[in-house]
Amino acid sequence: MTGRLATVVGMTTPPPTQTPLGSLPPREHLRLGQIETVLDVVIPVYNEESDLEPCVRRLHDHLVRTFPYGFRITIADNASTDRTPEIAARLDDTMDSVTAVRLEQKGRGRALRTVWSLSEAPVLAYMDVDLSTDLNALLPLVAPLISGHSDLAIGSRLSRSARVVRGPKREFVSRTYNLILRGSLAARFSDAQCGFKAIRGDVAGRLLPMVEDTGWFFDTEMLVLAERAGLRIHEVPVDWVDDPDSTVHIVRTATDDLKGVWRVGRALATGALPLDRLARPFGDDPRDRQLSGVPGGLARQLVGFCVVGALSTLLYLGLYSLFRLGAGPQIANAGALLVSALANTAANRRLTFGVRGRDRAVRHQAQGLVVFAIGLVLTSGSLAALDSATGSPSHTSELTVLVAANLAATVLRFLLFRAWVFPERERREGTGGPAAHDSRPADDRQESAPPAAHDRNDLSRST
Numbered sequence: 228m229t230g231r232l233a234t235v236v237g238m239t240t241p242p243p244t245q246t247p248l249g250s251l252p253p254r255e256h257l258r259l260g261q262i263e264t265v266l267d268v269v270i271p272v273y274n275e276e277s278d279l280e281p282c283v284r285r286l287h288d289h290l291v292r293t294f295p296y297g298f299r300i301t302i303a304d305n306a307s308t309d310r311t312p313e314i315a316a317r318l319d320d321t322m323d324s325v326t327a328v329r330l331e332q333k334g335r336g337r338a339l340r341t342v343w344s345l346s347e348a349p350v351l352a353y354m355d356v357d358l359s360t361d362l363n364a365l366l367p368l369v370a371p372l373i374s375g376h377s378d379l380a381i382g383s384r385l386s387r388s389a390r391v392v393r394g395p396k397r398e399f400v401s402r403t404y405n406l407i408l409r410g411s412l413a414a415r416f417s418d419a420q421c422g423f424k425a426i427r428g429d430v431a432g433r434l435l436p437m438v439e440d441t442g443w444f445f446d447t448e449m450l451v452l453a454e455r456a457g458l459r460i461h462e463v464p465v466d467w468v469d470d471p472d473s474t475v476h477i478v479r480t481a482t483d484d485l486k487g488v489w490r491v492g493r494a495l496a497t498g499a500l501p502l503d504r505l506a507r508p509f510g511d512d513p514r515d516r517q518l519s520g521v522p523g524g525l526a527r528q529l530v531g532f533c534v535v536g537a538l539s540t541l542l543y544l545g546l547y548s549l550f551r552l553g554a555g556p557q558i559a560n561a562g563a564l565l566v567s568a569l570a571n572t573a574a575n576r577r578l579t580f581g582v583r584g585r586d587r588a589v590r591h592q593a594q595g596l597v598v599f600a601i602g603l604v605l606t607s608g609s610l611a612a613l614d615s616a617t618g619s620p621s622h623t624s625e626l627t628v629l630v631a632a633n634l635a636a637t638v639l640r641f642l643l644f645r646a647w648v649f650p651e652r653e654r655r656e657g658t659g660g661p662a663a664h665d666s667r668p669a670d671d672r673q674e675s676a677p678p679a680a681h682d683r684n685d686l687s688r689s690t
Contacts, residue, residue, distance in 0.1 A: 250506040251433060254375040254459075257349050265296035266369055268349035270314045271303045271338040275356045282326060283318050289362045290324075290398070296373075299348065302327040303338035336445025341440065343431050349373075351431055357423030361466035368463050369425050377461035378430045379453055381416060382423030386464035390415055393469030400557040404484060411488055412451050414462050419447040423465060430458065433505055443480045444487035456505035457583065503584030528645065535571060536637050543567040543633070546624065556610055556625060561603060568599035571640075572648075574610035580649040594648040601643075602636035 258266060268286065272279055283300060290298050304327065310450050315327035328342055343351045350372045354360060360382055371377035384391045385405065391398075401420060408414040424446055426434070430453070438448050454460060477635040494500050550559035572595030576582045582591070609632040613620050620628075 250431060250504070250508045251636060253508060253511045254378070254427075256372050256375045258426065259296055259373070263297050264299050264348045265373065266290075266294065266298040266350045266352060267301055267342075267346045268298065268365075269301045269303050269342045269351070269353040270356050271305060271335045271353065272307065272311055272315070272356050273333060273335075274307045274309045274311055275306055275312055276307075276355050277345060280318060282358050285321070285358060286362065287325065289321060289365070293363065293366060298324060299346075300325045301342050301346070303330065303342045304328065305330045305335070305338040306333045334441035334445075334576055335443060336438070337441035339445060340435050340441070343426070344435055346428070349380075349428045350557060351428055352425035353422070357470035358469050359470050360421065360423040364423065364463050364465045364476060367535070368423065368461075371461040371501075372425055372427050376459070378427055378458040380425045380461040380463060381418065382421045382465040382467075383416075383418040383462045384421050384465060384467045385417045386462060388464045389464040391469075392467070397469060400481065404481070407485070407488060408447065415454060416450055417462060419450060421465065421467070430505070436469055436503075437500055437502075439490070440487050444484050447484065448487060448491055451495075452500065452502065453505065455495060455500075456502040457507070491644075498585075500585055502683060513657070516642055528579050529641070532575060532641050532644070535574045536640075537577060537587050539567045539571040540630070540633055540637075542570060544629075547626075547629070551622070553681045557607060558613075560606055560610060560629070564599060564603055564606065568595060568602065571595070572598075575644055576649065580644070591648055595608055595644075598640050598643050598648065601639060602633070606632040608632075 246481065257265065262396055268290070270279075270282065275282075279302070283302065287300055290300070304312050304315050312327075312329055318325050319327040319460075328338075329339060330338055350369050352365070352369060354365075364382055367613075368380045368382060383389055385402065401418070405414075405417065405419060408419055422445075428448075434449060434453060437452055438445060440448050444498070450460065451687055489649045545561035546566055547559050550562045554562070569592065572592055576588070590607055606629055609628045610625065613624060617624065
């Protein structure tokens with residue numbers, strides 16, 4: 228240790244990095260014998276003079292006794308105004324494997340992004356200074372990352388086997404927030420807010436530049452983007468006891484989180500995030516492999532197509548009713564079918580047939596429009612036949628005929644999507660990104676790929 232506290236002056240974001248193109252390398256077990264520091268545990272703090280030293284000493288003692296590899300504890304002090312910087316500096320001076328970093332701006336997300344971006348450790352973790360989470364969950368948290376099984380790991384207080392002691396107010400807020408994430412961002416992880424998470428260093432190098440938030444929403448945004456990119460998130464049920472002296476402002480934090488949910492949801496809906504850069508190479512996932520005698524996912528595709536089709540039909544009917552207020556039935560039908568067809572093709576591309584990234588996206592939409600034209604002929608012809616038969620059909624009759632015509636068009640649409648728009652050959656080659664077309668062995672691709680981030684300096688040297 229060095230005897231002085233490292234200061235990252237005025238830093239709002241980590242040093243610029245060049246995000247390498249193509250997908251991530253295949254996950255593999257870390258070569259532990261060649262790595263001095265396997266785990267870097269970050270403790271972000273702001274005005275924690277009373278809790279900091281007991282926390283660090285307890286964590287250090289636990290890691291010495293239970294963690295079989297090299298580790299470092301990094302105190303990330305973000306603009307504390309009490310004695311926290313002084314205590315952090317003293318711990319840096321007197322304890323092995325403890326480093327202190329000082330940032331001159333507040334924000335838990337800013338502190339984590341800065342330290343993780345500079346750390347050379349292959350596994351990065353963080354925990355809250357109050358140590359509400361039982362430390363016995365730390366090794367199960369990072370083990371899947373060390374073994375190469377998972378990309379990120381989170382502690383979950385909402386798992387059935389978790390043991391949690393906290394008041395009804397925090398319980399209600401936590402569960403409500405996670406329900407909002409599931410409903411608005413289709414999140415499948417169970418607990419976004421638990422201050423007990425870990426990530427592989429190579430994944431962090433690609434993922435962190437895409438995360439905008441610098442406060443409490445930081446790790447939620449990180450998890451949502453990772454999940455949407457198809458990365459594997461491991462969940463560990465934890466024993467957790469609420470800290471009654473927590474300084475977290477619940478209302479302000481909840482408001483900021485809801486703003487973050489809106490921003491991320493809008494970015495995902497518009498395709499503004501290059502999530503294909505986070506994809507693992509085609510073949511890394513067992514579902515990519517072609518096995519003799521095993522069906523090619525037809526049942527799963529049918530289920531996915533039906534779900535997307537049902538949602539598209541609801542969207543279509545809603546748009547038709549809306550357009551019908553100011554236009555005739557043919558124009559309303561064409562407009563509603565066009566918008567819903569674009570949404571249907573995009574959803575089936577990603578969810579039903581598993582095509583990721585932007586490669587051939589325009590061509591797929593063009594082919595989808597051809598399928599749309601066939602549907603338009605079927606539905607418009609049905610409307611024309613109804614009008615010819617009844618003279619002045621009711622709105623209910625129009626909707627009934629359109630539903631029947633759309634069911635017929637749906638069957639044809641699935642067959643065309645599977646055989647023409649997203650054929651098995653393209654799915655087997657992997658249209659998710661540049662690396663999917665690389666025929667070199669995985670080891671060669673990994674060795675020739677650029678590093679996940681530049682200037683990943685040793686934090687102990689910076690202090």
